[in-house]
Amino acid sequence: MLVLQVLTNGILLGGLYAVVALGLALVWGVLDIINLAHGAFIMLGGYLTYYLFTGLGLDPFASLPLVMLAMFVLGYLIQWGLLNFLVRAPMFNMLLVTFGIDVVLTYLAQIMFSADLRTIRPAYAGSNFTVGGVTVPWTNLLAFVVALLLTGLLALFLQRQRWGRAIRATAQNLGAARLHGVPPRFAYALTFGIGAALAGGAGTLYGMVAQLTPYVGVPLTAKSFAIAIIGGLDNPLGVIVGGLVLGLAEAFGSLWLGPTYRDAVSLGLLVLVLIVRPTGILGRAS
Amino acid sequence: MRALVWVLAAAAVAALAIVPFTLSPVMVQFGISMLLFAVLAQGWNIIGGFTGYASFGNSVFFGLGTYGTAVAMVQFHLSFALGLVIGAAVAVAFAVLIGLPVLRLRGHYFAITTLALSEAVAAIISNLDIAGRNQGLILPLIRGDTMFYELSLGLMVLATLTVLWLARSRFGFGLIAIREREDAAEVMGIPTTRYKVMAFALAALFSALAGGIQAYYLTFIDPASAFDLSLNVRMIIMAVFGGAGTVLGPVIGAFLLSGVSEVLASYITGVASLFFGLVIIAAVLFTPKGVIDAARRLPRRGLAYFLDAVRETRL
Amino acid sequence: MRAIKFVVLGLVLALFASTASAQTITFGASLQLTGSLANTGRYYKDAFQMAVDTINKAGGVKVGDTTYQLALKILDNQSDNNLAVRQYTQLLTQDKVDFLLGPYASGTVMVTSAVAEKYQVPMIEGGGASGQIFSRGYKYIFGTLPAAGSYFRSTIDMMGKLDPAVKTIGLLYADDSFDTSVAEGTRALVDHAGMQVTVDERYSTDASDFSTVISQLKSKNPDAVLVAGHETEVLNFIRQAKSLNFSPKLYSFTVGVPTADFRQALGSDANYAFGMTPWLPLASLKDAYFGDAAQFAAAYQQRFGYAPDYHAASGVADVEAFVKALEAAGTTEPKAVRDAIANVSFQSLYGHVAFGANGQIDLPQTVIQVQDGKLATVFNGTDFETQPMYPMPAWSAR
Numbered sequence: 001m002l003v004l005q006v007l008t009n010g011i012l013l014g015g016l017y018a019v020v021a022l023g024l025a026l027v028w029g030v031l032d033i034i035n036l037a038h039g040a041f042i043m044l045g046g047y048l049t050y051y052l053f054t055g056l057g058l059d060p061f062a063s064l065p066l067v068m069l070a071m072f073v074l075g076y077l078i079q080w081g082l083l084n085f086l087v088r089a090p091m092f093n094m095l096l097v098t099f100g101i102d103v104v105l106t107y108l109a110q111i112m113f114s115a116d117l118r119t120i121r122p123a124y125a126g127s128n129f130t131v132g133g134v135t136v137p138w139t140n141l142l143a144f145v146v147a148l149l150l151t152g153l154l155a156l157f158l159q160r161q162r163w164g165r166a167i168r169a170t171a172q173n174l175g176a177a178r179l180h181g182v183p184p185r186f187a188y189a190l191t192f193g194i195g196a197a198l199a200g201g202a203g204t205l206y207g208m209v210a211q212l213t214p215y216v217g218v219p220l221t222a223k224s225f226a227i228a229i230i231g232g233l234d235n236p237l238g239v240i241v242g243g244l245v246l247g248l249a250e251a252f253g254s255l256w257l258g259p260t261y262r263d264a265v266s267l268g269l270l271v272l273v274l275i276v277r278p279t280g281i282l283g284r285a286s
Numbered sequence: 287m288r289a290l291v292w293v294l295a296a297a298a299v300a301a302l303a304i305v306p307f308t309l310s311p312v313m314v315q316f317g318i319s320m321l322l323f324a325v326l327a328q329g330w331n332i333i334g335g336f337t338g339y340a341s342f343g344n345s346v347f348f349g350l351g352t353y354g355t356a357v358a359m360v361q362f363h364l365s366f367a368l369g370l371v372i373g374a375a376v377a378v379a380f381a382v383l384i385g386l387p388v389l390r391l392r393g394h395y396f397a398i399t400t401l402a403l404s405e406a407v408a409a410i411i412s413n414l415d416i417a418g419r420n421q422g423l424i425l426p427l428i429r430g431d432t433m434f435y436e437l438s439l440g441l442m443v444l445a446t447l448t449v450l451w452l453a454r455s456r457f458g459f460g461l462i463a464i465r466e467r468e469d470a471a472e473v474m475g476i477p478t479t480r481y482k483v484m485a486f487a488l489a490a491l492f493s494a495l496a497g498g499i500q501a502y503y504l505t506f507i508d509p510a511s512a513f514d515l516s517l518n519v520r521m522i523i524m525a526v527f528g529g530a531g532t533v534l535g536p537v538i539g540a541f542l543l544s545g546v547s548e549v550l551a552s553y554i555t556g557v558a559s560l561f562f563g564l565v566i567i568a569a570v571l572f573t574p575k576g577v578i579d580a581a582r583r584l585p586r587r588g589l590a591y592f593l594d595a596v597r598e599t600r601l
Numbered sequence: 602m603r604a605i606k607f608v609v610l611g612l613v614l615a616l617f618a619s620t621a622s623a624q625t626i627t628f629g630a631s632l633q634l635t636g637s638l639a640n641t642g643r644y645y646k647d648a649f650q651m652a653v654d655t656i657n658k659a660g661g662v663k664v665g666d667t668t669y670q671l672a673l674k675i676l677d678n679q680s681d682n683n684l685a686v687r688q689y690t691q692l693l694t695q696d697k698v699d700f701l702l703g704p705y706a707s708g709t710v711m712v713t714s715a716v717a718e719k720y721q722v723p724m725i726e727g728g729g730a731s732g733q734i735f736s737r738g739y740k741y742i743f744g745t746l747p748a749a750g751s752y753f754r755s756t757i758d759m760m761g762k763l764d765p766a767v768k769t770i771g772l773l774y775a776d777d778s779f780d781t782s783v784a785e786g787t788r789a790l791v792d793h794a795g796m797q798v799t800v801d802e803r804y805s806t807d808a809s810d811f812s813t814v815i816s817q818l819k820s821k822n823p824d825a826v827l828v829a830g831h832e833t834e835v836l837n838f839i840r841q842a843k844s845l846n847f848s849p850k851l852y853s854f855t856v857g858v859p860t861a862d863f864r865q866a867l868g869s870d871a872n873y874a875f876g877m878t879p880w881l882p883l884a885s886l887k888d889a890y891f892g893d894a895a896q897f898a899a900a901y902q903q904r905f906g907y908a909p910d911y912h913a914a915s916g917v918a919d920v921e922a923f924v925k926a927l928e929a930a931g932t933t934e935p936k937a938v939r940d941a942i943a944n945v946s947f948q949s950l951y952g953h954v955a956f957g958a959n960g961q962i963d964l965p966q967t968v969i970q971v972q973d974g975k976l977a978t979v980f981n982g983t984d985f986e987t988q989p990m991y992p993m994p995a996w997s998a999r
Contacts, residue, residue, distance in 0.1 A: 002820045009812035009845075034394055082567070089574050089599035091393055092340040092522055096570045099519050103563030107635065111557070115639040117833055119840070119866045126843035126870065126996070137844035185601050209840070210809050211833050211866065215637045218515075219807070222405065225398055254813040259804035260413050260420070260776050267406035274399040275387045311694040315687050412776060412805065420776035420806060422708070424737060429719050504686060505715045508708060508778075510806075511682050551684060552676065552691065559635060559679055 001133050006251050008134050014247025015144030018239045019205055020220055021227035022151060023198035025242075029233035030167055030191050033083065036098040038224055039217030040105040041196050045071050045203025046212045047109065050118050060120055061142070064204050068197040075196020080189040087188065102217060109214035118212040125208060143205040148240065150201060154194075155236040167191050226270040232280020242280070245269070295534070302439055306432040314431050318503060320544040321438035322496045326521040327528070327536035328445040329492040334522065335530035336452060337485045338465025339389065342518050343400030344493050346407050349513035350377040351494025352501040353411060356423045359502070361416055370498040377494030378487045380407075385486040389479070392468075401518070408513035422508030425501060434503045441499070442537065445492045450533050461485055462531075519566075527569045529576025538577060543569075574599060626662065626933060627672040628653070628920065629698030631688035631713065633705055636680025640832065640862070641912060642705040645728060646675055647905050648916030649702055655890050662924050665931045671920075674698050682712045689716040699933055700724075702919050703744070705912070707731035707779040714742040723939040725922050727915030731779040735959040743942055743956050745918045746911075747879050747964040749779050750786025753827055755966045756853050756877060757790045759980040760825060763991055767851065771800035771823035773814060773838075775830040780806075783829035783855055799823045808834060811841045819847045826852040836866055843870055843996050850992035851875060858969060859910040859976065872973065873993040877966035880911035880951055881978055888950035890921070897950045911951075918951035925954075 024038040035041075048067045052058040058066075078101065086094050128137045157164040166180035170187040206212075206220070223246070231242025246266055253265030273280065302321075306314045326348065334340045354373025358364040364372070388399050412420040452458035460481045463471035472478050501507050520543075528539020546565055550558035572592040573580045584591050630649060633642025653671045656662065661670045674696050678685035685704055692698045693716070701717050703710050703726020710729030717724035718739045730746035760767040770791055774784040784803070791798055800821050802814055815838070818826060826849045828838055835857040842848065857863040858876025867874075880886075882898035891897035894914065901909040926941035927933065946955040952964050968980035970989055977987040 002816060005816040005819075005845075006813050009816060013810055013812065028394070032394070034398070082571075085571065085596050085600040086574075087599065087601040089570075090340075092334070092342075092397070092526065093570045093574055093599070095340075095342065095397065096519065096523050096526065097567050100563045100566035100570070103559055103566070107557065107560035107563065110635055110639065111560075115635075115643070116862055117640065117836060117866045119836065121868055121870075126840060128844055128846050130846070135844075135846045139844065188601060209844075211836050213637075213640065213833065219809075226402070229395075229398060250810065251813050255817065259802055259808065259814055261409075262808070263409035263805055264406060264413065267402050267409055270402045271399060271406055274391065274395060274402065278391055278395045312687070312691045315690050319683065319687065409805075419781075421733065421778040421781055422711075424711070424733065427715055427718060427737075504683070504712055506682075506708075506712045510708075548687075551679070551688075558677070 002255075004132075005134050006255050007248070008136060010248035010251030011244060012137070012140040012144055012247070013251060014244035015147045015240075016140065016205060016209065016243070017223060017227050017247050018243030019143070019147035019150055019198070020202045021224035021231075021239045021243060022147075022154065022202065022236065023195035024221070024224040025228035025231070025233055025239050026154065026198065026236065027192055027195035028228060030170065031188060033087075033094055033192070034098070034225075035192075035195065036095060036221055037102040037105060037217075038195075038199055039219070039221035040102045040109075041071060041075070041199035041217075042203040042206060042220050043109060043212065043214065043217045044074070044105065045200030046120075046207035046216070047113055047118070047203075048200065049204040049207050050120050050212060053120050053122070059122055060204050060208055061146075064146070064201055067200045067204050071200025071203075072193040072197035075199075076189045076193035078196070079192035080185065083192065084185055084188055102221070106214050106217060113214060115213060118207075120207040120212075122208070139208050143209065146201070146205060147243070150198060151236050151240055154198070158236065163187075163190065226266060229270060229278075229280055230273050234279070238280055299439070299443055303436065306435050311431060314435050316544070316548055318431070318435050318438050318499075320541055321435070321442045322500060323520065323524060323544055324442045324537045324540035325438070325445050325492050325496040326517065327524040327540045328442070328449055329489040329496075330521045331449060331525045331530060331532075331536045332452065332461075332492075333485050333489040335525055335532070335536070336449075336458060336461040336465065337482060339482065339486075340393075340397050340522075341400045341486075341489070342397040342522070343402070343404035344489060344521060345513050345515060345517045346400070346404035347377040347381065347490040347493035348497040348500075348517060349404065349408060349411075349509070350380055350490075351497030352507050352512040353417055353423075353497075354494065355498035356425055356501045356507050357417055359425055360418075360423045366502055369502070370495060373498040373501075374491055374494045377490040377497075381487045381490035382483055385483040386479070389482045389486060401515070404513050404515065404518070408509040411513075412509045418508075420509055422506055425505045425507070427505050428502075431503075434499060437499055438496075441492070441495055446533065446537055448488065448492075449536075453533050457481065457484070465531075523566050523569065527573065527576060529578040532576065532578055535576050535578050542577065571596060624667070624669055625672045626664075626669045626700070626927070627674055627696075627698040628700050628702050628923065629674045629676075629689070629692030629696060630702040631676045631678040631685045631692065631704055633680045633709070634675075634677035636678075638680040638706055638709075641728075642680070644910070644912040645702075645705055645916045647901070648727075648909070648913040649673055649675070649920060651901060651904065651913075652890075652917040652920035656920065656924060659890055662927055664927045664933055669927075669933075671924075678704065678709075682709055685709050685713050686716055689713045690720075693720050693722055700923055700935070700938065702726070702916075702923075703728055703742075705729075707734060707749075708777065710734050710742075710744070711778070714739055717741040721939075722935045723923075723942055725919040725942065727912065727919045729779070730782075730961075732782045733778050735961045739960070741939055743922070743960045745915045745922065745951065745954065745962045747966065748786070748961055749782035751790075752783050752829070752855050752877060752966060753787045753853070754790055755968050755980060755982045756827070756875065757787070757794050757796070758982065759968050759985075759989070760796070760851070761794055762985075763851075763989070765824075765850070765992065767796060767824040769797050769799045769823040769825075771802075771818045771821065771826040771849070772798050773800070773802050773804065773818075773826065773828045773830070775806045775808075775834060776803050777806045780829040780855070787827060787829070804830075804834075806831065806834075809837055811838050812845060815842055815845050815847050818849070819845065822849070824850045828852065829855040832857040832860070832863065836863070839867060839870060839874065846996055848993050848995050852993070853877070853968075858971060861908050861910075864971060864974060864976075869974065869999070871971045872999070873971065873990055875968060875970045875979070875989075877968055878911045879964040879966055880914040881967060881969075882909070886950050886952060887948055888921075889947075891917075891950050894950040914951040918949050918954050921947070921949050921951075922954055
């Protein structure tokens with residue numbers, strides 16, 4: 001029974017992890033940019049949801065599209081006004097600048113929102129149902145469904161949409177994007193904007209199951225790396241696999257070895273995947 | 287001209303050496319931190335600047351050095367000197383062992399793997415009884431800031447001389463060849479794997495020694511401070527801002543940015559981090575080749591220099 | 602190379618600090634005003650400021666024949682221990698502060714108390730309770746938070762008197778220095794009370810997912826669950842306990858429960874949570890400067906817009922302990938003041954302040970519980986003051 005419950009916990013956690021990593025994986029896979037400010041975007045999305053909820057009484061699930069739109073605009077502007085100027089620089093320059101953005105956003109958040117712990121608590125938060133002795137929290141289940149939905153939508157967009165195909169072409173080479181009638185600068189900004197929107201959506205879901213402080217970003221960025229790499233960057237569905245693997249590894253590592261070993265387990269797994277199969281479980285063999 | 291540079295450098299080292307006897311204790315403490323950062327930046331320079339493998343996890347070597355020294359001193363009651371040697375040996379052994387599989391990776395994958403390694407080692411150490419778990423270790427207190435300062439200075443000079451030797455040796459040229467085109471270097475007969483592992487181990491050596499000094503100096507260590515991830519960003523930004531792949535660049539970068547960050551922390555206490563974030567962004571955007579390059583060309587190009595820098599890397 | 606000299610020179614000039622005037626005693630502190638510990642670190646800034654202002658308004662401090670005004674120099678260490686060490690050194694050597702007030706959190710106190718020891722200037726701190734701080738034989742560090750090992754003492758005493766009786770206990774604690782000390786003390790206390798620890802789990806500091814641990818607790822089902830951790834972990838634990846439908850007869854937490862932040866973040870889900878505090882804003886706690894603790898709490902709320910908890914009261918006690926010691930010593934010479942601190946014994950809004958041989962205060966913890974959104978004082982160590990809401994009903998029955 002305990003094993004079944006832990007399995008359920010791990011799967012639900014994995015769903016949340018997947019949506020947390022989705023934006024980072026997209027930007028990394030398509031633009032070859034590692035966005036160290038990813039976690040800060042999630043944090044901002046969470047705060048936006050919090051203020052829409054406490055200020056306007058807007059249900060978090062209803063505010064999801066609004067938050068994503070706002071974060072899209074922010075992401076678009078950051079890529080267009082700043083990161084586009086660094087695309088051809090050595091790779092660690094981009095890492096440093098996104099780190100700088102992370103620091104700036106985190107401390108702006110501290111100034112604007114204070115270091116108080118914030119929680120988003122709609123009336124149904126914490127409600128659950130029981131199936132065969134296993135307790136399933138509704139919020140986590142809904143978050144899981146939204147994660148699948150967003151991932152599916154992104155996959156469809158990249159496969160079917162004209163702009164989606166242009167974005168993927170940009171990933172292959174800059175000239176190809178022009179053939180699709182999309183200027184590369186626009187394609188970059190669009191992709192980064194979508195990545196930020198997905199991070200914002202993740203923030204909405206994250207804020208419903210955990211507390212928000214200005215400092216939640218960095219651990220979330222770290223988790224996102226692990227998930228993106230374990231799942232592979234070729235396919236958005238990879239994050240679902242990566243999220244589930246990490247969620248289950250943490251849940252069972254915590255059960256069998258003890259809660260202090262969860263990080264050692266998940267990071268050890270990450271290093272192993274990187275060394276043995278750097279393109280991820282779903283990725284093409286290198 | 288060349289000779290003049292070295293005379294100036296020697297004079298600067300001499301001037302730095304007398305700091306503990308002329309300036310206040312705060313300056314000495316600031317100096318220790320600045321010099322240790324210069325060592326870390328120089329260590330990164332070897333693997334990131336010369337070899338082109340942008341490690342984002344040199345904090346793992348710093349942390350292993352910190353813990354190697356502390357465990358030797360606290361649990362086995364060995365001397366500080368022996369502790370330093372043990373810390374360095376642990377880090378170098380780790381670099382060699384892990385370098386073999388990890389240095390096959392390139393670009394982002396290498397960066398992320400090193401980052402993950404640092405976190406993984408921290409997670410393991412926080413479960414080890416002998417390392418005090420996550421509670422940390424307490425080292426004996428000594429009132430000897432001057433010793434720590436001179437040790438740090440010596441280490442910084444040693445690291446810089448090593449890099450100077452690198453810049454002129456066959457080994458160093460091999461590393462640069464690897465950075466420029468690894469497959470071509472291979473064809474030219476450079477033992478790329480051995481060279482890369484050696485560069486990694488050298489970086490580990492200096493980072494670990496810096497960690498050992500820090501451990502005894504602070505008298506208390508725990509995994510969060512020993513394996514601090516932001517340390518990586520700081521050492522890289524210092525190396526890059528000063529000039530990656532140059533001999534003196536990382537040292538100058540470390541001095542300048544330590545100074546900026548210290549002044550920010552004491553004067554606009556509260557928003558210091560925010561400004562440091564902005565400084566990082568501006569530095570990378572406008573002086574991506576480092577201040578040495580900027581100092582050389584700025585007088586001729588004027589402000590257009592910054593625009594050139596941006597134009598060169600924009601989409 | 603020129604650049605280096607410029608930086609060094611610039612810093613020397615820039616760091617040149619103004620010297621304090623002769624009739625002032627300045628306290629220095631490097632606090633967590635930003636960064637991950639800012640949530641609690643900022644309480645100390647407000648508390649120190651309030652204490653200094655109030656004492657000055659009352660005429661300052663008479664040391665020997667001279668009357669001094671108090672001043673405060675506070676720096677932000679960004680929750681960075683390295684920076685905190687440098688800032689405390691700066692406070693002593695550059696800013697020439699006379700005495701040190703401590704930062705928040707055991708780890709930070711651990712590293713910065715070494716500065717006080719090195720320069721032989723006393724530091725009184727109200728933010729670190731780990732036994733590690735006071736086991737090093739340092740002479741210049743004093744603490745006004747009671748020992749970590751006895752945090753759950755009054756709670757366990759109370760549990761012995763409850764009906765239905767508490768027999769089994771789940772113990773969950775973070776792996777940092779403070780919480781490990783709490784766990785060690787608690788195991789011995791539980792043993793002594795004839796109860797049994799059936800689940801004993803250590804988790805990583807900053808953990809955010811407790812679902813596995815909660816599932817384990819649920820399957821073993823101990824009567825009471827005792828959690829030693831940090832505020833955000835405690836909030837996560839309670840929210841996840843609700844969503845996994847876990848409710849033991851009683852649960853208690855080392856942190857969070859006394860703060861307004863906690864009740865605001867959890868709303869009605871905060872109900873039934875037990876906690877402890879060495880301090881409550883009671884009118885019976887008389888104070889030379891503030892009248893009593895209740896008046897202090899009202900004035901504090903008025904000035905800063907939130908209610909003080911024991912962190913703030915502990916911070917005020919730090920300043921008052923210095924004042925008492927200075928008056929007793931009759932000099933501002935650090936060594937003499939240090940000896941005077943070791944001997945202070947006075948009544949304050951925080952309670953009776955006196956330090957043990959190791960430098961730490963000994964105060965009993967009062968058991969508190971959130972009842973209908975308000976803090977209730979339940980058990981004072983010997984008697985019940987309010988009936989506890991016990992056993993806790995299932996989440997669905999609330």
